[in-house]
Amino acid sequence: MEIFQSSRLRLTLVYSVIMGIFLILLIFLVHLSMDWAMFSEQAQEISDAADDVAEAQAYHIHHPNAIVDESRYYKNTNDRLFFYVFTPEGQLLDFVRASFRIEPFVLEFMSQEKFEGAEVQVFDLPSESGRPINVMMTCKVIQIDETNQIVYVGKDVTALYSGLQKATNMLLILGVIALVIASAFGHIMAGRAIIPLQEAYEKQKQFAADASHELRTPLSVVMASADLLLADPSIQEPFLKEVIGDVKSEVKKMTKLVSDLLMVARSDNNALKVKIQKADLGKLLSQNVRMMTPLAEKKEILLEGEDFRKVMIDCDEQKIKQLILILVDNAIKYTPNGGRVKVILGDADEQAAYFSVQDSGIGIAPEDQKKVFERFYRVDKARSREMGGNGLGLSIATEILRIHEGNISVESEPNKGTKFTVKLKRVLVK
Ligand code: ATP
């Protein structure tokens, strides 16, 4: 069933979107926390190194002759760490050089005094390869015996940042895989959830089909009995005859309703028997016009349309007759006495044939024009009921057209008239 398939797809889609948003958020938060952890770890190392360098500078000044083991204040670092110590005048006192690819940038940065305070900052330096080099730097001003020294400490953290980027990319790939698996899982679960609904729906459809089928027999018995009573010579009293007449007409309405319901139920169950063969649409139209003429005459309606030319189409003759009947019946029903109804066979081409039923009746308001094809929809309930309408005609017409791969359209203006146009395929591939 289409609605079950589309609900299943919708459920899966909603689930996937929610999962997708959740995964993106998760990956973003993991990335942020990894970034934060890495930054704080490295920043701590750099500011410790800055303290060590400051301490060593003070030691140098106080013990000018001491031989200092450079690795003492440099012990917990690696070769990516560098430092430069300047006097406020810009004289270089001590240093461990940065690697040659970043030194020019680092010196430039220091000369521009881009640092404020002792914060650790990360800079993206341009490189020849196009991928930026990430350098983390801090600056510390130390005071040793009335003189100031400025210590710059930094580290090339490119490898760490590219590692972080790779880890995030990996997470994204895993996220996409997780999303695909989750969507597939969601699709399977949605399918399972729908099974009981589908079963209940099937049962209900079967019930409607069985019930309407079973109702037909008793109705025909009542009908036959009413006919018998009417023919009975012993019943002469006019009142009784009238009552029996009423019974007959109600039973007639009910029989129509029941057979319409059966048709709808069968089409729901895909149990409509269809016999596609070649037929002349023109002939079917004229037959219908002839059949409906007495009904039109009762309302003094001029029913036009005859001598149609031959247009052969592939169709189930009975169903197309029923379709024409539904449209002509509506046209007569919803046109006041003295109006006009016209059946028109349109120009056919290789692919399609067209016919229209046009009336000068009450018309259909624009907002109702789509709804009239729904089951049990009647624009004016009271009037339609009076006329014996159940609101099933046009929905049956739609069903018949579905089988024939055709379509129907409506043009209407309230109080002016309505025109229903049907398009039928000429050749149906079975
Ligand atoms: P049923 O055909 O089952 O006996 P119905 O005629 O009420 O009952 P439909 O044929 O489905 O049901 O039509 C639905 C509604 O559309 C009608 O109740 C009527 O209000 C409106 N309608 C249909 N055809 C016309 C028309 N030619 N002119 C004006 N209104 C129409």
Ligand code: MG
């Ligand atoms: Mg109708």
